Amino acid sequence: MGEVDAAFIQSTEHRPKLAVVEADGIPLIDLSVLNSPDSPEPDAVAVRPLIAEIGEACKNWGFFQVINHGVPFKCRKNLEIAARNFFALSKEEKKKVSRDDENPMGYYDSEHTKNVRDWKEVLDLVVEDPTLLPVSHEPDDKELKEYINQWPEYPPELREECEHYVEEVQKLAYKLLELISLSLGLPANRLNGFFKDQASFIRLNYYPPCPIPHLALGVGRHKDGSALTILAQDDIGGLEVKRKTDGEWIQVKPTHDAYIINVGDIIQVWSNDRYESVEHRALVNFEKDRISIPLFFNPAHYTIVEPLEELTDDQNLAKYKPYNWGKFFATQKRSNFQKLDVENIQISHFRLSEKSG
Numbered sequence: 246m247g248e249v250d251a252a253f254i255q256s257t258e259h260r261p262k263l264a265v266v267e268a269d270g271i272p273l274i275d276l277s278v279l280n281s282p283d284s285p286e287p288d289a290v291a292v293r294p295l296i297a298e299i300g301e302a303c304k305n306w307g308f309f310q311v312i313n314h315g316v317p318f319k320c321r322k323n324l325e326i327a328a329r330n331f332f333a334l335s336k337e338e339k340k341k342v343s344r345d346d347e348n349p350m351g352y353y354d355s356e357h358t359k360n361v362r363d364w365k366e367v368l369d370l371v372v373e374d375p376t377l378l379p380v381s382h383e384p385d386d387k388e389l390k391e392y393i394n395q396w397p398e399y400p401p402e403l404r405e406e407c408e409h410y411v412e413e414v415q416k417l418a419y420k421l422l423e424l425i426s427l428s429l430g431l432p433a434n435r436l437n438g439f440f441k442d443q444a445s446f447i448r449l450n451y452y453p454p455c456p457i458p459h460l461a462l463g464v465g466r467h468k469d470g471s472a473l474t475i476l477a478q479d480d481i482g483g484l485e486v487k488r489k490t491d492g493e494w495i496q497v498k499p500t501h502d503a504y505i506i507n508v509g510d511i512i513q514v515w516s517n518d519r520y521e522s523v524e525h526r527a528l529v530n531f532e533k534d535r536i537s538i539p540l541f542f543n544p545a546h547y548t549i550v551e552p553l554e555e556l557t558d559d560q561n562l563a564k565y566k567p568y569n570w571g572k573f574f575a576t577q578k579r580s581n582f583q584k585l586d587v588e589n590i591q592i593s594h595f596r597l598s599e600k601s602g
């Protein structure tokens with residue numbers, strides 16, 4: 246294995262199978278009905294089949310792809326190119342915008358998922374600059390800090406491309422939240438209100454070629470703590486989703502100009518488990534590098550996440566205790582930065598019934 250650090254090696258059961266599993270992929274959903282010139286109300290009759298399709302995809306997969314989503318292709322392509330140019334810089338140059346204890350936004354190449362090192366480099370940015378989040382995971386510590394973006398000097402266009410991209414993708418996020426609300430039988434705007442002081446992040450992921458793709462992962466298996474994640478991947482492929490029906494790891498084949506949408510932990514809790522946040526991971530490639538760009542759509546730090554009252558009653562009791570989103574996030578960050586010997590915080594820790602998540 247030469248000089249590869251043992252911290253990257255997955256235990257046997259978590260190593261990827263590199264042989265392709267040909268199987269039913271995640272649903273591909275066409276949003277063109279939303280883009281018709283008279284832009285229909287989200288609850289118009291013409292949109293109902295789409296709402297049903299989204300509801301089924303959220304219930305059965307927790308993951309789907311969308312096409313004809315309204316985000317201009319050029320805007321995504323430009324950000325991808327700028328991201329590539331950033332990651333092509335020397336380590337020394339990239340480290341000028343390293344994240345640190347003071348500012349958790351920036352560049353890093355040493356993340357661990359479930360205590361195994363990920364084969365990736367990352368630039369993390371907040372969507373609202375600055376974004377307020379708790380300083381500490383301690384429940385009684387009310388102090389907040391500002392998360393601030395560190396923009397690299399090179400390539401100079403990265404900032405503008407990123408801000409433009411975020412603006413466009415957020416429109417898609419709000420449309421999807423409306424459709425998801427409606428699919429749960431709620432008013433279209435029921436979920437959007439939580440995002441007023443949103444603590445959303447955009448992450449530029451870069452996966453360099455890897456000499457041991459059968460032993461390591463770009464990102465180890467995990468669920469997103471977000472409400473919703475909107476992911477752009479390039480045409481290399483590598484994302485795998487754990488299929489709910491049989492626990493098999495299924496590849497998400499790159500589809501031109503599609504976005505991959507996944508239900509995060511927060512929607513799982515809001516929906517009282519009608520929709521589930523599903524495990525996923527990213528494989529790496531022996532020859533090729535890969536870029537992916539998730540936008541983690543999160544509510545304000547002060548949001549108390551709990552099953553929505555409209556979705557619970559005497560027959561369908563709340564399955565989770567309320568939790569504070571900012572504290573959840575701060576706890577997660579704490580165990581990501583250091584390689585802690587504790588299990589990362591999960592929504593299952595707030596579960597009221599016996600079933601574990």
Ligand SMILES: O=C(O)CCC(=O)C(=O)O
Pocket residue numbers: 448450464469476478483484525526527537539
């Ligand atoms: O690179 C990918 O395809 C997935 C990345 C991911 O799941 C994440 O950054 O949370």
Ligand SMILES: [Fe+2]
Pocket residue numbers: 467468469525
């Ligand atoms: Fe993820």
